[in-house]
Amino acid sequence: MRANSSSPILVWFRKDLRLADHHALAAAAADGAAVIPLYIREPADSGNGPLGDAQRWWLHHSLLAFRESLQRIGSDLVFRSGDPLDVIADISRETGSATIFWNRRYDPNGTATDAPLKKALVDRGFTVNSFAGQLLHEPTRLFNKTGGPYRVFTPFWRALEASGEPPAPIDPPERIAAPERWPASEDLERWNLLPTQPNWASSFTDIWTPGEDGAADRLQKFIEDTLDGYKTARDVPADAGTSLLSPHLAFGEISPTQIWHATRGLKDTPVDDIVTFRKELAWREFSYNLLFHNPDLGRRNLDRRFDGFRWLDNDDHFERWTKGLTGYPIVDAGMRQLWRHGYMHNRVRMIAASFLIKDLLIDWRRGEAWFRDTLVDADPASNAASWQWVAGSGADASPFFRIFNPVLQGEKFDPNGDYVKRFVPELADLDARYIHRPFQAPQPALDAAGIALGMTYPAPIIDHAFARDRALAAFQEIRNAT
DNA sequence: CCATCTTTTCA
DNA sequence: GAAAAGATG
Numbered sequence: 001m002r003a004n005s006s007s008p009i010l011v012w013f014r015k016d017l018r019l020a021d022h023h024a025l026a027a028a029a030a031d032g033a034a035v036i037p038l039y040i041r042e043p044a045d046s047g048n049g050p051l052g053d054a055q056r057w058w059l060h061h062s063l064l065a066f067r068e069s070l071q072r073i074g075s076d077l078v079f080r081s082g083d084p085l086d087v088i089a090d091i092s093r094e095t096g097s098a099t100i101f102w103n104r105r106y107d108p109n110g111t112a113t114d115a116p117l118k119k120a121l122v123d124r125g126f127t128v129n130s131f132a133g134q135l136l137h138e139p140t141r142l143f144n145k146t147g148g149p150y151r152v153f154t155p156f157w158r159a160l161e162a163s164g165e166p167p168a169p170i171d172p173p174e175r176i177a178a179p180e181r182w183p184a185s186e187d188l189e190r191w192n193l194l195p196t197q198p199n200w201a202s203s204f205t206d207i208w209t210p211g212e213d214g215a216a217d218r219l220q221k222f223i224e225d226t227l228d229g230y231k232t233a234r235d236v237p238a239d240a241g242t243s244l245l246s247p248h249l250a251f252g253e254i255s256p257t258q259i260w261h262a263t264r265g266l267k268d269t270p271v272d273d274i275v276t277f278r279k280e281l282a283w284r285e286f287s288y289n290l291l292f293h294n295p296d297l298g299r300r301n302l303d304r305r306f307d308g309f310r311w312l313d314n315d316d317h318f319e320r321w322t323k324g325l326t327g328y329p330i331v332d333a334g335m336r337q338l339w340r341h342g343y344m345h346n347r348v349r350m351i352a353a354s355f356l357i358k359d360l361l362i363d364w365r366r367g368e369a370w371f372r373d374t375l376v377d378a379d380p381a382s383n384a385a386s387w388q389w390v391a392g393s394g395a396d397a398s399p400f401f402r403i404f405n406p407v408l409q410g411e412k413f414d415p416n417g418d419y420v421k422r423f424v425p426e427l428a429d430l431d432a433r434y435i436h437r438p439f440q441a442p443q444p445a446l447d448a449a450g451i452a453l454g455m456t457y458p459a460p461i462i463d464h465a466f467a468r469d470r471a472l473a474a475f476q477e478i479r480n481a482t
Numbered sequence: 483c484c485a486t487c488t489t490t491t492c493a
Numbered sequence: 494g495a496a497a498a499g500a501t502g
Contacts, residue, residue, distance in 0.1 A: 400493040402494045472493065479493050489499070
């Protein structure tokens, strides 16, 4: 390794808080120069936009874990706030560094920051190198036969499969040379990332361990215990049938490439399970492709006919939805899981989103914003693409007439009501026959369970059969719009 | 006639 | 995805 007397290389970390499979960090470390790992708290109106409160909690813990990882290999993590150009220029003056590496990001706020920043830094004499790392493939790699980005998942998936394995992940650096002088760093505690509501988020630690080690443990456990049978188990919200990797992916504590390659060469695991799981990685990839080529995916209907849709936007209904007080147990359980753990099972996300959009006729953007604020795994691509998918306004969207029946969905995927009982304790003693339809339970069954409808648990805020007809009629109105 | 399973149709 | 219509027994 070369001596560290040359000027240090800045490595700017964003949503890639990991040592392994980090191309910018590896390139800097391989150079032999000293490295200054940097995290910038960007102004709310740039960078990745204001983080939701759940993700602020995660970020706090993830940054602490990442700093410790860096310290274990002889380095550290510098915390700074401000406009990235100002911060980088300041650190350059403090340390003599004129080289910066980072991993590329693909969300519109990120690219809107990084492209002009790169130019401004180069104009000032900086060497700027950016690397891939957030996705399996660059979003400019796969195009359909007419030369445009894919708008349908299945052909996208086929192209992804046909395009060969993503590049193998690279190892973490064993040592990172420290600079002769560290630049000033801010106190992470003073960023006040942790929620001010003392009770909220306290239960997050029941299930989450932010950081690269937590991500690696989760992946290993998933592959050992859960991947076999994933195809069917992933739809049962009461079971631990999903990977729970999404928040780790959202913060880049693990790369999709690492996950993809971890599912190779598993001789004892059914191929169907592996393919189904990889398709979930591909949905993330597909969403990023959509977002990259449609930067307003989170704000504007991809299908412009929906611009004229007459949403009802009843504030009382919206509030009851957020609180898990709709009177439909599977919806309420999901919304309360979200509040308690910053997470909701994928199957239930679809049911809860369908209920907001199609039963309550509330604009999908309000649901998207709520999820963005409360999910630890909120992702600008997946969240926007998935909400539009449920609304029917997005790419490869579910058809207008796909309206989830919350009772039937509950009975199909939570047959014993275990999931409902876990998150809606006031229904815990209700006979499983009525757990998804307490409003149809005979009075003695309610009495035996200590339930007074409208008192201890709400009556449905809307009749589903009525709401279904109303939604079909509303969608009919925009059917022939241009 | 009902009960159950299968297919069709819905914006 | 689910309600309605059709087929089966």
